Amino acid sequence: xxxxxxxxxxxIYLAFINSLQGFKWLINNEAAFQQELIIILLxxxxxxxxxxxxxxxxxxxxxxxxxxxxxVINTAIEATIDRIGLEHHSLSGLAKDLxxxxxxxxxxxxxxxxxxVLWEQ
Numbered sequence: 001x002x003x004x005x006x007x008x009x010x011x012i013y014l015a016f017i018n019s020l021q022g023f024k025w026l027i028n029n030e031a032a033f034q035q036e037l038i039i040i041l042l043x044x045x046x047x048x049x050x051x052x053x054x055x056x057x058x059x060x061x062x063x064x065x066x067x068x069x070x071x072v073i074n075t076a077i078e079a080t081i082d083r084i085g086l087e088h089h090s091l092s093g094l095a096k097d098l099x100x101x102x103x104x105x106x107x108x109x110x111x112x113x114x115x116x117v118l119w120e121q
Contacts, residue, residue: 026075032103033071040064043114056117063113070106074099 006014026033047060077099081092 063110067106
């Protein structure tokens with residue numbers, strides 16, 4: 001039996017719909033994502049008022065988007081672990097802790113990037 005896969009624009013469209021569903025879920029259910037999104041929107045607006053080159057502006061925005069990206073991946077890890085089972089297991093705890101560490105590292109990158117750019121102002 002062969003599974004029929006979507007191709008071309010239909011595949012892209014359906015992937016976009018799935019992404020929107022994931023974004024909607026995060027907005028409605030994930031407090032960390034909500035907080036980070038608000039801060040990122042505010043900082044992105046603030047960055048428009050800085051006297052910096054377009055390349056530096058891009059660097060600031062990308063450092064913020066990295067935080068959201070890692071938060072999405074961390075949430076996916078947590079959802080997968082919770083799907084497997086809610087009982088305590090050391091490897092499940094480790095997977096969640098490592099996901100959390102990845103978010104922390106992305107935040108450190110964003111803070112360092114913004115700090116250097118603002119220091120140079």
